Amino acid sequence: MSIKWKSTVLTPVIGAVAGLAALTGCATAGATSGSADQVSIVGFSVMKTANAQVLKDFQKTAAGKGVGFKQSYGASGDQSRAVIAGLGADEVHLSLEPDVTKLVEEGIVAKDWKDGANKGVLTQSVVVIVVRKGNPKHIESWDDLTKSGVKIVTPNPGSSGSAKWNILAAYGHVIAQGGSPADASAYLTKFFKNTAALPGSGKDATTAFEGGTGDVLLSYENEAIEARASGADFDYVVPEQTLLIQNTAALTKDADKAAKALFKFQLSKQGQSDYAEQGFRPLDSSISVDVKGANDPKQPFPTPKTLLTIDEDFNGWAEANTKYFDEKTGIVTKLIAASGKS
């Protein structure tokens, strides 16, 4: 009896200890990444489809031969938090700079990540206005959005970092035309009054729009192009004043030779051409490719009259994030909260 007693108690205990050890073992194994020819890419949602061609072409190069990939895609903010929590990454490709800055603060990405010629930017796009097929409400400019009867869908800048680009574009167009910050706030008040839905993420917003919600959807040019290329039945308008979306990417301190080669390839003419085919505006303006899904596949990226940038027109993300989106004092945060009371 006593022998049996011991074994019945001990077996589960030993099992539990072994199980825990295995779990922690997995966690540490996950944190150290990048074996000789495996590159871990952590990117924001849209890159899942956009990266496919680039990675395939990279594998055709000498440096990319035999390199495998471990990929993880999701909402930009979530991905950044996941890497901080231990998700192994050699390269991070996130929608907006603050999500990379967080990784710099944690010591995962080197401080000089923006020192390259690309200034930390890997892909770019612009904010566009997606409308129903044939543009039945005749939406051509930002001012058309605040007309009565127009219903706007835009992802919620509270829960989706990428949605901040859209709202800043709407705000910035007023400034670009010589308006004061007060004018811009007044515009956003009217804008939020016309907002029919603030879905949690860009993907949710597109789904809601495709499901019939609203007359216009604020989106990125590349997302509009990608959706149209895969059969979505809507049009999009590049407004005269819009904001340049700069998606940042960086290598982590763990990155090895293969990851560095990949990053170099992504920034090369070939890599940027691949991204351009997916609807991203190439970093190198000399690149010209046909883009399926664009309004004009031959001239896929029309130059807007005024192209705002986060650094020049909003003093960079560090300032813009606090000024417009701070949870208590942010201009946009307050306007959204106020829109619920009217």
Place this chain on the structure above:
Amino acid sequence: MSSLDISAGVPGTARRRRARGHRALGVGSTLGLGVSMIWFSLLVLIPLVAVLISAAGLGLGGLWEVVTSPQTAAALQITVLESVAVTAVNVVMGTALAWVLVRDRFWGKRLLDIVIDVPFALPTIVAGLVLLSLYGPSSPLGVDVANTRYAVFLALAFVTLPFVVRTVQPVLETLERDVEEAAASLGASRMVTFRRVILPSLVPAIAAGAALSFARGISEYGSLVLLSGNLPGRTEVASVRVLTYIENGNKGAAAAVAAILLLVALTVIVTLDLLQRRLLTPQSASLRSPLRGDPERTASRGN
């Protein structure tokens, strides 16, 4: 070891052993208790405590500030009110559905019995997509509730539907019809029989189902996001606020909202439990026990 197990199976010995107090817990039971508690702690207790601790990190002032911020307060209010409304509907409709499934015979009953669980099994975002296409702007039924409070209600009602049905159904199945027949032979109308004989036996199950349904309702996110529009002060629910706080790196505030939801859920569960006890005691003493205790009835069932 094996002799212990066998003795535990015999009711008489079990009762005797129980009377001796906790000293009588066998090795197997001790182990079982230990493993269960470790499992429960790892999955539930420790995370809950972690939420409370990080909420407490804000301090009372910080907590108050989060809860009273208009947008969050409105979201909490909407969440609780909608969940209460949905739970009330579930109590009635869930019981009715369970009744139909147990007592009625109709074509497709087995299928219905399986399909009831679908809202539970479906990924919530898929549920949201289905609801959007059925009750959104391009609704084939001509019902457009998108981005209104009805959308929140509809989504919550959809995902919480199975709870009351599934808690009431097994109890209803074990109810013995002779009790109802006895009530009828004593002159009770169908309504009185239902209210005074059947309902008291169902109350604990209904209360349990209602508690589950409410708790699920206040925490729902996935099925709502496509249809509700997350409009602050109108259709934005508490879980969206939690997500917003997390996105802005304010984990303390996120935990604070979570802690409030926990507190609300706990209050409702305890209230339902108390209510159920109060509702139950007088009737079961006067009505049920004489019937249940009737030895002749038990004997006749044996034949």
